[in-house]
Amino acid sequence: METEIRSRQTGSAAGVGLMLASSLSSQTGAAVGAFAFDVIGPVGVVAVRQWVAGVVLLAVGRPRLRAFTRRQWLPVLGLAAVFATMNVSLYTAIDRIGLGLAVTLEFLGPLTVAVAGARRHVTLGCAVLAAAGVVLLTRPQPSSDYVGVGLGLLAALCWAIYILLNRTVGRRLPGLEGSAAAGAVSGLVYVPIGVGVLVAHPPTPAALACAATAGVLSSAVPFLADLLALRRVPAHSFGLFMSLSPVFAAAIGAVVLGEALAPLDWLAIALVVSANTTAVLLTSRTAR
Template sequence: MPQSDIRSPAPDGLEPTAPTGVGTSRDSEQDDSRTTNRRRRSSVTGITLSLASSIANQSGAGIGALAFPSIGPVGVVAVRQIVAAVVLGIVARPSVRGLRWPQVWPVLALAVTLSMMNLSLYTAVDRIGLGLAVSLEFLGPLSVALFALRRPRDWIFAVTAGIGVYVLVLPGPSTDYLGVALGLLAATCWATYILLNQLVGQRCAGLKGSALATGLAAALYSPVIVVLAAEGSLWGKTLVYTAAAGILASAIPYAADMMALRHLPAGTFAILTSLNPVWAALAGMAFLGQFLTAHEWLGMGCIAASNIAVVISQNHPAKETTKTRAHSARPNERRRGTPRHSGQARNG
């Protein structure tokens, strides 16, 4: 009998001892399984929060647009910011104590970005409709997702999205170019919002940073509220519509987005939020009776196709890129082990 199979008899009442290394291997497998399950649950949580944020955001925008005839886009944005600030203030109870400049400047920048984003978007909605305005605004998160990609060939998705936007708008004599420009401004603000919100979430605990930014944005619009209240415009259905817009399109998305960014990379978050044109089109039909034409659906289809392509591309790690880098190194460097020049880009 081979020596490795010989085992000493176990003392009475004790089980035979397992071979050395078996328990350690099983523990390692269990740890790997638990880690995988935690990552999966974290991803599901992030995706759920992101989708809930998008649906609530567009539903709130559709409901808020019902108040445009009474108080205009500026009034809706003002009330929306006030409601969002109150709700997040109650939930987060933010304090400026202990804040340092590395925490303060992202909060200030986020407040300004929120103010510009909401005003430009709602004004665009008033001029060109909810579905078209949000479809243009989506270029912001999509641009963040595209910059997260590594391979030059992935930029074909940007071309596809560009074609989709052109088909969606179909520029002509009757095109509201100011409305289109406002939609593009909202896109720029949204891209900035994604990056700043992630930074605020990293530097400020809980909802503190988001609540402070929302409160500052509300302060910027407080003169508008004073004027509307003096005119007696904030009453009845108008107040209900704007309050609903504040909760659905501000308070819920701001909190959900910041929590989602703690479970998802910025690129994945941007891809999920780029589905907003679909939710906006459905909200426009449900709340505003805005039905898209054939070319608008076609343009949105191109946009959705680019989103799907980006998702597929990001789900495949760039293994071939690593191999390409290894093979593209200079022959004398691989043979002699010469260190790379300090000024050379790592991916160059």
């Protein structure tokens, strides 16, 4: 009995470590990728990231592409399109409004899915908290970067659709085949785009290294860490921990990129994180 309890505790501790590694790796990768924006732009960085992610996902998932049916390919192609759009929207938003604010806006996507899944009146409070956070983040004024805010919200919409499509892909394809195929297709889509950008804006070795690092840290490492973490901790615990990602993004943005956030920005991030945490708890209770 004691051995079993210790085994569970060890598994939980390992799961927490993996979740921490996933979140920190993802946000650090985005910050490192930002160093290449001045040379190849956000689109160039995303292209290289998608290529790296596609190769890693193919190697891990090993999808049997020739065996896919039309019914299986449709959600996979949709997932690939959303994946590609989400990343370019997020990275362009990071370029315009900073890592912490962009990631916080992006997290409105899973928050919306969680609130919709809970189906309780108290979820209205979550929506109000999130809305207050958005108002504080954007603080509409003549100097506000509405394009950057809009791109962050587009990334949020894409993430919400990504979550829903992933469920469909998971039901129609075994294991990781669907996600791997979507990653590969997304990488192929970015071949002509990326080549065009890199020809127009010749990359330096340092810029390519930063973009490739973003692919490894923001795609490959989180994908594998999340996969292993979900085998060790409950799904709702995973969701709760991932709710802290905007905080990690803001902290890493401040340390790595020198992004200084005002007290109101931190308050806004806290409101969005609180709303997401509450929504995840409500969803897990409803599922039970």
